[in-house]
Amino acid sequence: MNSSPLRTSVIGSYPLPGWLEFSAAHLERFGGDDLAELQDDAVTTALHDQLAAGLDVVTDGEQTRLDFNLSFYGYLRGIELETASPRRFGPPAHDQRGKHRVTETLTAPHGLGAVAEFQRLQRIAHKVDATLKASVPGPYTLSGRLLPNAQYSDRWALTEALLPWVQQELIDLVAAGCREISVDEPSMSCYAHREDPRRFVDIFNRTVEPVVGRTRVCTHLCFGNYKARAIGPRQVAPMFPAFLDFHCDEMHVEMASREFSELEVITAIAKRMDAAVGVIDVKNYHIETAEDVARRVRHCVTLAPPDRLVFAPDCGFSQTARWAARKKLQAMVSGVRLVRRELGLPNG
DSSP states (O other), X not given: OOSSSSEEOOOSOOOOOHHHHHHHTTGGGOOHHHHHHHHHHHHHHHHHHHHHHTOSEEOOTTTTSSTTTGGGGGGOEEEEOOOSOSOOSSSOOGGXXXXXXXXXXXXXXXXXXXXXXXXXXXXXXTTOOSEEEEEEEOHHHHHTTEEOOSSSOSHHHHHHHHHHHHHHHHHHHHHTTOSEEEEEOHHHHHHTTTSOHHHHHHHHHHHHGGGBTTBEEXXXXXXXXXXXXXXXXXXXXXXXXXXXXXXXXXXXXXXGGGTTTTTTHHHHXXXXXXXXXXXXXXXXXXXXXXXXXXXXXXXXXXXSXXXXXXXXXXXXXXXXXXXXXXXXXXXXXXXXXXXXXXXXXXXX
């Protein structure tokens, strides 16, 4: 259950500052110490924006990653990294990201990098009161960028090969002191309409089993956000009721960009775990007002108890300009605080 009613949180990613994107395109001009300073400064910047908005839960903004999951492939052994986009021209879409060829047994002997990211955040945020959250893509989502071969005949086999390495990363995060971890499986929500959702539940639960009860386990369900484009049918119904059997403390569902269609699902979620509601649309540049958010929160409170509700953007902010992300986060927190005052709840 929430440490505070009507908690405010984020999914994981935050926009990269312009100077970081420029630097990333000219890495050969920097020394090792320069790069370490760049990373620290970027995390400090992302953390500052989140704390200035007043969030209860913050992340490192995934400032040292390429997208929310692409950097993880650099830690895997047994693959040949795709170096060129299969389609470079035309409207942006998911097929512009290539797949990596598997060459031998998949391993991650040095972990997946999330522990080092969290330890950097711990060091930079050592006097911060907000909860520090780490995000790790789950094995099914990670398997989507790998090509099956004779050893791993399909995506399910690839998922099984990746599962113990993701699981170990979660164990190591807990050992590092991480109090909240989001195991993100957007591919499960994107493909629940065509696969057996109970199989997804089994994969998720086996992945998180060693850390359940040792940290706050969250998950994020959405329909894709590469270049603000969805990839799956934007319907919650195919996931439920099966996904209610996820062994997690918090389940987040994209709602704002879908005009809060199927919002009633949070009633069922809140009976099993905390329901995190996407109340900020990260796919557009309409800046919500505090009253916009408050109106959405009031509706949610009619469907689930305040101490079972968490509010966040629909997805990470990696595809959103920083100026907009700042304003959207500020509006989100201000709107939630309006409702807290109306309900006589503490405001942090």
